[in-house]
Amino acid sequence: MVRTRFAPSPTGYLHLGGLRTALYTYLYARRNGGRFILRIEDTDQVREVPGAVDKIYESLRQAGLTYDEGPDIGGEYGPYIQTQRRDLYPKYARELVKRGGAYYCFCSRERLERLREEAEKKGQVFKYDKHCLRLTPEEVEKKLAAGEPYVIRQNIPETGTASFDDALFGHVEVECATLDDNVLIKSDGLPTYNFANVIDDHLMAITHVMRGTEYLSSAPKYNLLYQAFGWEVPTYIHMPPVMREDVKRDKVTRQPILDENGKTQNVVRKLSKRYGDPSFEDLLEQGYLRDAIVNFIALLGWSPRSDQEFFSLAELEEKFDLEGLNKSPSIFDMDKLGWFNGEYIRKLSPEAFAETAAPWIARALDPAKFDFARIASLLQNRVTVMNQIPDMIAFLDTMPAFDSGLYTNKKQKCDAQVALEALKYLRGVLAGIDPWQETEIHDRVMEGVRASGFKTGQALWPLRIAISGLSSTPGGAIEIAYLLGKDETLARVDAAIQALEA
Numbered sequence: 001m002v003r004t005r006f007a008p009s010p011t012g013y014l015h016l017g018g019l020r021t022a023l024y025t026y027l028y029a030r031r032n033g034g035r036f037i038l039r040i041e042d043t044d045q046v047r048e049v050p051g052a053v054d055k056i057y058e059s060l061r062q063a064g065l066t067y068d069e070g071p072d073i074g075g076e077y078g079p080y081i082q083t084q085r086r087d088l089y090p091k092y093a094r095e096l097v098k099r100g101g102a103y104y105c106f107c108s109r110e111r112l113e114r115l116r117e118e119a120e121k122k123g124q125v126f127k128y129d130k131h132c133l134r135l136t137p138e139e140v141e142k143k144l145a146a147g148e149p150y151v152i153r154q155n156i157p158e159t160g161t162a163s164f165d166d167a168l169f170g171h172v173e174v175e176c177a178t179l180d181d182n183v184l185i186k187s188d189g190l191p192t193y194n195f196a197n198v199i200d201d202h203l204m205a206i207t208h209v210m211r212g213t214e215y216l217s218s219a220p221k222y223n224l225l226y227q228a229f230g231w232e233v234p235t236y237i238h239m240p241p242v243m244r245e246d247v248k249r250d251k252v253t254r255q256p257i258l259d260e261n262g263k264t265q266n267v268v269r270k271l272s273k274r275y276g277d278p279s280f281e282d283l284l285e286q287g288y289l290r291d292a293i294v295n296f297i298a299l300l301g302w303s304p305r306s307d308q309e310f311f312s313l314a315e316l317e318e319k320f321d322l323e324g325l326n327k328s329p330s331i332f333d334m335d336k337l338g339w340f341n342g343e344y345i346r347k348l349s350p351e352a353f354a355e356t357a358a359p360w361i362a363r364a365l366d367p368a369k370f371d372f373a374r375i376a377s378l379l380q381n382r383v384t385v386m387n388q389i390p391d392m393i394a395f396l397d398t399m400p401a402f403d404s405g406l407y408t409n410k411k412q413k414c415d416a417q418v419a420l421e422a423l424k425y426l427r428g429v430l431a432g433i434d435p436w437q438e439t440e441i442h443d444r445v446m447e448g449v450r451a452s453g454f455k456t457g458q459a460l461w462p463l464r465i466a467i468s469g470l471s472s473t474p475g476g477a478i479e480i481a482y483l484l485g486k487d488e489t490l491a492r493v494d495a496a497i498q499a500l501e502a
């Protein structure tokens with residue numbers, strides 16, 4: 001049975017790279033009729049952000065990635081939070097010491113600092129010198145009995161190679177001499193990621209480990225651990241990062257760095273909150289649709305090898321495969337996401353769109369005063385992201401400042417003088433309309449225009465400007481007049497006439 005896991009550290013929001021890892025991990029389990037597990041990796045307590053664990057649950061739920069086992073829902077392999085498993089790791093570390101795969105290290109911070117400085121002076125990468133490996137078992141026992149602080153380190157062979165096989169990157173092999181005897185159990189008794197991930201993946205019977213390529217170079221070490229324990233190695237699938245095109249920026253101020261000609265330079269960098277890239281939560285808050293984000297993220301690094309571009313989560317669960325994964329980093333393009341989102345908005349039923357749009361409309365307008373369903377129907381073809389809505393409709397609440405220039409429109413054969421005459425005439429037509437219903441307004445205004453001798457554009461163009469103050473609006477003059485109501489429409493037309501006469 002395929003068992004995959006998403007194993008985030010609670011260091012903040014769910015970034016889009018993390019969401020993609022979660023998505024692929026989820027999809028792989030679903031596609032293969034397996035189980036998807038959530039594990040919280042919180043052994044680095046310094047980096048933990050309060051509230052982050054709850055955010056992870058919420059984000060996965062919002063994304064529709066339901067897990068079969070996890071901290072808040074339980075399962076046979078729990079607990080699923082590493083700090084709640086803390087008692088179990090030292091046991092395995094001691095077992096590893098017995099098998100020669102690890103050893104106690106009592107070196108002081110000062111000694112390690114000195115080694116680090118010496119390495120730095122020589123321009124070398126720091127590697128622990130296996131000093132404590134040479135302690136006799138009796139010396140170790142004595143120190144432990146005396147309560148000396150210690151860590152447990154992995155004992156990496158000094159010669160030979162370590163390797164593993166990755167489903168995407170193939171055989172990866174490194175010289176053991178380049179690997180450090182990294183810490184497995186810290187002085188606070190908690191395991192490092194390097195140890196906990198192996199123990200937990202084994203104990204939780206994980207068959208496929210899917211994670212970012214930042215772990216590719218450490219994976220040979222993990223394989224040494226599996227071998228030392230005599231455990232079966234899971235299938236590894238390391239996924240390339242999600243990148244973004246940007247201009248080169250200062251790390252601290254984030255200001256663009258200019259070259260000697262005063263020009264910005266283009267770079268491709270990892271997606272990063274520090275540089276203002278949005279998280280999944282940010283995108284939802286800005287009014288991107290969940291299904292659009294998930295569809296878009298799925299295609300950042302996976303290709304269906306067909307022309308199909310739109311996938312529901314259910315379709316992805318059916319089609320996702322490792323063969324479609326891309327080995328090279330993918331580029332996150334905000335414009336493309338916007339386009340995707342617009343397409344998803346267009347596909348919604350009018351009712352579904354109206355429901356999604358309502359809170360956004362309410363940011364600009366009082367629901368007691370306006371027909372929200374009608375406004376939504378005018379917006380559905382114009383909006384690419386929901387957060388555009390309040391600005392698009394604010395004119396219904398507050399008339400923008402008068403601008404006589406807007407009345408001049410060559411195509412509509414209109415200028416301020418024509419506008420004034422047309423508005424005076426239309427004022428009379430509008431005043432006589434009852435009831436104030438959209439079809440009634442339409443029929444009466446069009447009748448009036450035909451009778452007046454004005455061309456349609458010469459009447460409707462200035463009317464729209466007069467009651468909206470904008471040359472581009474969702475809906476035309478008739479729809480806007482209907483939404484505003486009779487009193488407000490007449491008041492706005494009067495104000496425009498007055499301003500044009502002045």
Ligand code: GLU
Binds near residue numbers: 009041197215
């Ligand atoms: N806790 C690690 C992270 O958040 C997970 C790596 C893994 O999936 O093994 O980066």
